[in-house]
Amino acid sequence: MKVALFIPCYVDQLYPQVGLATVRVLEKLGVQAEFPEEQTCCGQPMANSGVAAAAQPLAEKFLDVFHGYDAVVCPSGSCTSMVRNHYAPLVGTRPEYEKVRRGTYELCEFVHDVLGVKALRGRYARKVGLHRSCHGLRELRLGSASERMEARYDKVGALLRGLDGIELVELTRPDECCGFGGTFAVAEEAMSVMMGKDRIADHARAGAEVITGTDVSCLMHMDGLARRQGTKVAFRHVAEVMAEALS
Amino acid sequence: MGTVDSRRTILDALRRASPPAAPLPEPPRGARLPADPVAAFSEAVAAVGGTAVRVAAAALPEAVRELAAKLGAKRTFVGPAGAGVGDVRLDALADPHELEGIDLAVVQGVFGVTENGAVWVDTRPLGKHRGVFVIAQHLALVVPATELVANFHEAYDRLSFEGAGFGLFIAGPSKTADIEQSLVIGAHGARSCTVFVVG
Amino acid sequence: MTPASEAGRTAGAHDDFDRVAGPGGHPERAARFAADAARAHWHDQALWFVRVKRDRAASALADWEELREAASAVKAHTRSRLADYLEEFERNARAKGAVVHFARDAEEHNRIVHAILAERGVTRLVKSKSMLTEECGLNPYLEARGIEVVDTDLGERIVQLAHEPPSHIVLPAIHRKKEEIGDLFHDKLGTPAGLADPKLLTEAARGHLRERFLAAQAGLTGVNFAVAETGGVVVCTNEGNADMGTHLPPLHIACMGVEKLVPRMKDLAIFLRLLARSATGQPVTTYTSHFHGPREGGELHLVVVDNGRSELLADPDHRRALACIRCGACMNTCPVFRRSGGYSYGWTVPGPIGSILASGRDAAAHRSLPFASSLCGSCSDVCPVKIDLHEQLLERRREVANRGLLPWPKRLGMQLLSVVLRVTWLYALAGWLARVALRRLPRSILYAPANVWGRHRELPAPPRESFRAAYRRMKGGADGHGR
Numbered sequence: 001m002k003v004a005l006f007i008p009c010y011v012d013q014l015y016p017q018v019g020l021a022t023v024r025v026l027e028k029l030g031v032q033a034e035f036p037e038e039q040t041c042c043g044q045p046m047a048n049s050g051v052a053a054a055a056q057p058l059a060e061k062f063l064d065v066f067h068g069y070d071a072v073v074c075p076s077g078s079c080t081s082m083v084r085n086h087y088a089p090l091v092g093t094r095p096e097y098e099k100v101r102r103g104t105y106e107l108c109e110f111v112h113d114v115l116g117v118k119a120l121r122g123r124y125a126r127k128v129g130l131h132r133s134c135h136g137l138r139e140l141r142l143g144s145a146s147e148r149m150e151a152r153y154d155k156v157g158a159l160l161r162g163l164d165g166i167e168l169v170e171l172t173r174p175d176e177c178c179g180f181g182g183t184f185a186v187a188e189e190a191m192s193v194m195m196g197k198d199r200i201a202d203h204a205r206a207g208a209e210v211i212t213g214t215d216v217s218c219l220m221h222m223d224g225l226a227r228r229q230g231t232k233v234a235f236r237h238v239a240e241v242m243a244e245a246l247s
Numbered sequence: 248m249g250t251v252d253s254r255r256t257i258l259d260a261l262r263r264a265s266p267p268a269a270p271l272p273e274p275p276r277g278a279r280l281p282a283d284p285v286a287a288f289s290e291a292v293a294a295v296g297g298t299a300v301r302v303a304a305a306a307l308p309e310a311v312r313e314l315a316a317k318l319g320a321k322r323t324f325v326g327p328a329g330a331g332v333g334d335v336r337l338d339a340l341a342d343p344h345e346l347e348g349i350d351l352a353v354v355q356g357v358f359g360v361t362e363n364g365a366v367w368v369d370t371r372p373l374g375k376h377r378g379v380f381v382i383a384q385h386l387a388l389v390v391p392a393t394e395l396v397a398n399f400h401e402a403y404d405r406l407s408f409e410g411a412g413f414g415l416f417i418a419g420p421s422k423t424a425d426i427e428q429s430l431v432i433g434a435h436g437a438r439s440c441t442v443f444v445v446g
Numbered sequence: 447m448t449p450a451s452e453a454g455r456t457a458g459a460h461d462d463f464d465r466v467a468g469p470g471g472h473p474e475r476a477a478r479f480a481a482d483a484a485r486a487h488w489h490d491q492a493l494w495f496v497r498v499k500r501d502r503a504a505s506a507l508a509d510w511e512e513l514r515e516a517a518s519a520v521k522a523h524t525r526s527r528l529a530d531y532l533e534e535f536e537r538n539a540r541a542k543g544a545v546v547h548f549a550r551d552a553e554e555h556n557r558i559v560h561a562i563l564a565e566r567g568v569t570r571l572v573k574s575k576s577m578l579t580e581e582c583g584l585n586p587y588l589e590a591r592g593i594e595v596v597d598t599d600l601g602e603r604i605v606q607l608a609h610e611p612p613s614h615i616v617l618p619a620i621h622r623k624k625e626e627i628g629d630l631f632h633d634k635l636g637t638p639a640g641l642a643d644p645k646l647l648t649e650a651a652r653g654h655l656r657e658r659f660l661a662a663q664a665g666l667t668g669v670n671f672a673v674a675e676t677g678g679v680v681v682c683t684n685e686g687n688a689d690m691g692t693h694l695p696p697l698h699i700a701c702m703g704v705e706k707l708v709p710r711m712k713d714l715a716i717f718l719r720l721l722a723r724s725a726t727g728q729p730v731t732t733y734t735s736h737f738h739g740p741r742e743g744g745e746l747h748l749v750v751v752d753n754g755r756s757e758l759l760a761d762p763d764h765r766r767a768l769a770c771i772r773c774g775a776c777m778n779t780c781p782v783f784r785r786s787g788g789y790s791y792g793w794t795v796p797g798p799i800g801s802i803l804a805s806g807r808d809a810a811a812h813r814s815l816p817f818a819s820s821l822c823g824s825c826s827d828v829c830p831v832k833i834d835l836h837e838q839l840l841e842r843r844r845e846v847a848n849r850g851l852l853p854w855p856k857r858l859g860m861q862l863l864s865v866v867l868r869v870t871w872l873y874a875l876a877g878w879l880a881r882v883a884l885r886r887l888p889r890s891i892l893y894a895p896a897n898v899w900g901r902h903r904e905l906p907a908p909p910r911e912s913f914r915a916a917y918r919r920m921k922g923g924a925d926g927h928g929r
Contacts (some may be wrong), residue, residue: 009867012913013877014906019913020920035917041867046860048821048840050847054864061868138823146501147779147827149510173494177781181820183856186898188818190477191782193902194486195820224903254548257752261529261704264760271523271709274716275512295729343694344660362507362719363729375742378693381686381733399715406711408676411542411739413693416718418730421686425601425617427624428492429644434600435652435659436686436732 003033004066006074006083006104008216009041015216021243022075022107028246029115033073038065043090044082048182052090059090067096071114072104075239077136077214080106085139106140106214107239112155119158122245125165129208129233130157131199131222132175133215142214146175156214156238163245169206176202180221196225203233210234212241277362277398284361284395285444291364295419296432297440299364301392304329304445311353311387314441318385320350326373327355327389330443337376346376352383352437356417358394359442360402365416366390366442367402377413381421386437388417392446466610467789471814476786490784492620497778499727500828506729507719516716518832521769524707525759531674531707532750538677542739544746552582555701555751559584559666562699562747563593568663574681574688575599576668577615577772578701578751580794596658598687600651607634613788615795616725616774621787655687665691669702670771671717672748675710678738679748682721682731689733696744700737704755705768717771720830724773758806763841767802769831776825776835782818791815798825798835805842813851816842877912884908 003026007019026033043058062083066072074080083104091097111117136142136156143154160166179185179195186192200222203211213219216237223235236244281287289299302310308331315323324346325333330353340346354373356366366388370377380386396402406414421436432438467475480486504510524531536546547562549555555578563571571593573579585595585606597606601618605611608630612618619627628642637650667688671680679700681688692698708714722728740746759765777783777797788796793804793812801815816839825835846852866872884892885908893900911919 007913009873009877013874013880014909016909016911016913016916020916023917023920035914037914037918038870040870040873043864043867046864048843049856049860050816050840050843050845050852051857051860051864052844052847054860057864057868134820134822134824138827145824145827147824149504149507175824177820177822177824179781179820181822184817184820187856188473188476188782188820189898189901190473190480191785191818192820194480194483194785195781196903198487198490220906221903224899224905227904228902253550253554256550257548257704257750257756258529258532260752260756261532261759264756264765265528266522266526266759266762266765269519269522269526272516272519274516274520274712275509277507277509277719291729295732347656347660365730365734375744377741378689381689381693399718400712403712403715408673408678408711408736408738413738413741414736415689416730416734418732418734421684421732423600423648423685424726425599425604425619426627426644426647427622428495428617428620429624431645431648433652434648434685434687435598435655435690 001070002068003031003071003073004069005033005035006039006066006072006079007035008074008076008079011075011216015220015237018075018216018237018239021237021239022073024243025107025111025239025246026073029111029117031115036065042079042082044079045182047082047086047090056090059087063091063094063096063100066100070103071110072100073107073110074104075107075214075237076216077106077133077140077142078217080104081135081139106136106142108156108159108214109140109142112159117159119162120160120242120245121162123164124160124241124245127167127169127207127209128160128241129169129171129203129206129211130160131178131211131213131218133213133218134177136214137175160238160241169203169208171202171206173202178218178222180217185221192221193225196222197229200226200231200233204231208233210236210241212236212238214238274400277400280395280397281361285392287361288359288364288395288444291361292419292442293364295364296422297364297419297442299442299444301444307331307389307443307445310443314387315351318351318439320385322349323351323353324349324379324383325353327353330389337373337379340376343376343378346379346382349379349383351385351387352379353387353389354380356388356390356442358396358402358405359390359444360398360416361395362398363418365418367406367414367416369412369414371412380417381436383437385439386417386420387441387443389443389445392444462611463789463792467792472786472790472792472818473814475790475792476782476818479787479790480785486785489621489787493778493784496617496727500724500775500778503723503727503729507723513716513720514830514832517720517830518769520708520713520716521831522766524709525765525768528704528707528759531709532704534674535672535677535707538675539748540677542677544677544739544748547747547749549749549751549753551753555582555749555753556584556587558749559699559701560588560591560593562697563588563664564591566664566697568593568697570594570661570663572596572598572658572662572665572691574665574667574683574691575602576666576701577795578668578703579666580612582751582753596655596662598655598658598691599683600648600685603651603655604630611789611794613796614774614777615772621789659690659694662691662695664695664697664699666699666701667692669700669706670721671708671714672702672706673711673714674707676738678736680714681735681737682733684726684728684732686733689735692737693741697747698737698740698744699747699749701749701751703751703753721771721773724775724828724830754807761806764802764806764838766833767799767838769833770799771831773830775828775830779824779828781822781824782820786818791818798839799833802835802838802842805845809845809849810851813846816846874912874914881908
């Protein structure tokens with residue numbers, strides 16, 4: 001299986017440790033993934049702003065870069081969802097589209113579903129708050145959403161739960177949005193800030209030492225708030241948690 | 248009123264806008280009737296703020312009298328045969344406004360729904376006084392213990408609406424939570440709802 | 447007789463919301479609401495509580511998700527034959543003695559209702575909840591013509607006495623604290639000063655409204671469901687106000703949008719099992735009243751309204767919004783609605799569904815609404831009729847952009863960003879510049895007021911290098927991908 005790494009633009013440029021952790025996790029699990037250097041951005045910010053015309057060239061570029069791979073693995077639920085769920089109107093008629101759509105995975109779902117790892121073996125002795133980022137949850141269905149009456153499942157939680165010493169804390173609102181929402185963070189500043197602070201408070205009240213999740217965007221937003229208000233909690237992407245646990 | 252033009256305009260606009268055909272599904276059936284329907288129904292009535300009381304048919308009039316006494320009811324209307332006699336006779340009232348002042352209305356229920364504690368009431372026998380169930384300060388419903396259905400799907404299997412008339416499901420007493428989400432029993436309608444499950 | 451400016455003015459007109467929420471779009475109004483953080487959190491908690499109750503009620507039904515699917519399918523089928531079902535409904539309603547009227551728009555609706563009342567000399571009308579009549583601005587229309595309109599749903603009466611619009615379609619006064627309601631009742635109903643006990647305030651309202659019910663010459667209700675098979679209309683209330691208002695006076699007017707139709711009585715079961723659980727977390731409302739024809743010695747008038755619904759039906763992207771059964775669950779689950787309140791949306795129906803419907807009516811006036819969402823998707827998961835709410839919000843964003851309604855800095859910014867991101871080396875350069883800026887620029891520049899992010903948040907700590915540079919170094923360029 002030829003596997004490519006799709007590292008979101010802002011992770012590539014501002015959170016390289018998350019990309020490196022992703023590489024490490026995959027290697028530990030026996031996957032040698034390539035990083036096609038032509039990649040840039042999936043186009044989500046433009047698409048979410050309603051400017052499909054600005055998103056389209058990026059979607060085209062994405063297909064050009066990744067169509068030769070059997071699987072594309074991405075440490076981001078929202079970017080993965082952009083490709084899987086929102087590329088049809090942009091590039092749906094291209095022959096490469098279907099293969100790329102079906103083969104693009106968020107990191108945890110790749111580990112859980114494709115590699116078949118249902119629980120990780122390793123050590124991570126911390127109290128961890130799992131932030132269930134919205135796109136991963138409700139668009140990729142990485143776990144059951146609290147609104148839906150369905151059998152409870154949680155791919156990310158399953159991977160982490162078995163780690164030695166880990167305690168996944170219990171939140172009062174297990175899957176409320178953190179308020180990042182892309183340009184929402186700036187356009188609806190008051191809402192974004194209040195939502196983010198409320199999430200942090202929920203985790204803090206539950207005793208989380210580390211807040212983790214599948215999307216750096218959410219973590220970046222909450223980390224920004226936490227640092228400004230002086231809340232002592234660390235933010236680590238699940239790739240970093242997994243990499244540390246596996247090392 | 249509302250011109251023939253408006254009717255035609257709206258119907259034409261709706262026809263022109265018709266989405267592609269989509270099939271009409273058969274509704275799901277829901278869960279089956281619980282093993283102990285009366286217990287399940289009683290629990291459901293309590294959950295909506297009512298009180299279910301199991302009585303033998305012969306004991307019904309006494310149970311109604313007791314309820315009226317407990318509520319301090321001065322004016323009582325008793326509709327169902329076999330539930331005793333009240334002091335209000337509907338045929339003596341010229342206008343439904345005269346229903347005001349009834350402390351307790353005892354009304355026949357046709358069947359009960361175990362999933363949610365609702366009772367189907369057909370008001371056609373009440374004629375123009377069909378609103379007695381909501382105007383009375385307190386309400387009691389009489390439901391045969393054998394007439395309990397599992398859910399609304401079974402309920403509508405039993406109902407037909409051939410002619411004109413007013414019927415409703417009543418589930419417990421009148422209530423509201425409009426002030427800071429505090430549940431208050433007895434908004435505009437009945438302050439209490441007692442369901443006599445008979446038989 | 448009718449001032450031209452009054453005719454057809456819809457409630458939820460902008461001046462109403464400007465008055466209660468201040469000027470601007472959602473961001474400005476939401477910011478004002480959130481500025482009182484304690485109050486915003488109180489509002490958030492109140493509505494979250496309703497969401498939790500909904501979850502409990504939904505989980506009690508093993509076939510909840512099956513029901514949602516069935517409800518969605520029934521509504522989709524009904525939409526595909528809406529004209530046929532409307533004709534069937536009309537036929538059956540008339541056969542049972544109801545009079546059926548048709549109104550193309552808000553103004554015609556108001557004229558019809560007024561004419562029915564005026565012809566019978568009605569000056570005292572009681573109303574139970576109808577968002578449709580809010581949409582049409584019925585109350586001010588009738589009041590301007592000498593008809594006293596008393597809203598009888600407790601929440602609606604509270605906001606009516608306070609001269610403000612409802613802030614939620616099911617819980618109209620959820621934005622009001624009990625002390626404020628106590629003050630209002632002291633002022634308008636003569637309750638003791640300082641009384642804030644919900645039970646006692648409700649008791650006072652009961653007495654006050656009972657007088658109105660008894661004195662009313664006509665009752666007007668909305669319609670939750672209209673059944674084509676039988677020509678009947680179903681009205682659901684907890685308080686009994688629809689019943690108090692319609693069994694006493696000899697005239698009942700029921701107003702409904704065309705989308706309220708369902709084909710058969712048995713289809714009602716699906717919706718009734720979903721409605722109250724979604725709206726308030728109860729298994730069912732206290733009263734589920736089925737009106738077939740008028741009462742003995744009375745009249746029943748049904749006013750069927752289009753007012754933009756046929757246009758919505760014609761829109762393949764948004765017709766599914768017509769499935770809405772007005773339960774309010776999307777509002778209760780929306781993290782933004784809870785923290786900004788209904789008034790921030792500036793339209794009769796707020797929240798996720800309101801944002802979709804309002805944008806359809808006036809894309810320019812409501813251009814901020816599709817963006818008043820983080821697209822978290824909770825609304826879509828909670829909607830009992832499975833409307834793809836968050837996807838329609840995204841579609842509305844596309845429409846805002848296509849109509850040239852995006853603020854030019856945003857549009858330009860996205861276009862520029864797209865140009866940069868299309869060219870790998872340009873993208874890498876931009877990233878490098880960002881890291882340099884983060885590393886070198888003083889806080890006074892980095893966190894200048896223009897940096898909206900920086901007002902409440904620290905910027906990311908700049909890494910020494912990008913991932914691609916670190917990866918390239920790691921791999922030593924040996925695998926042929928390094929450059």
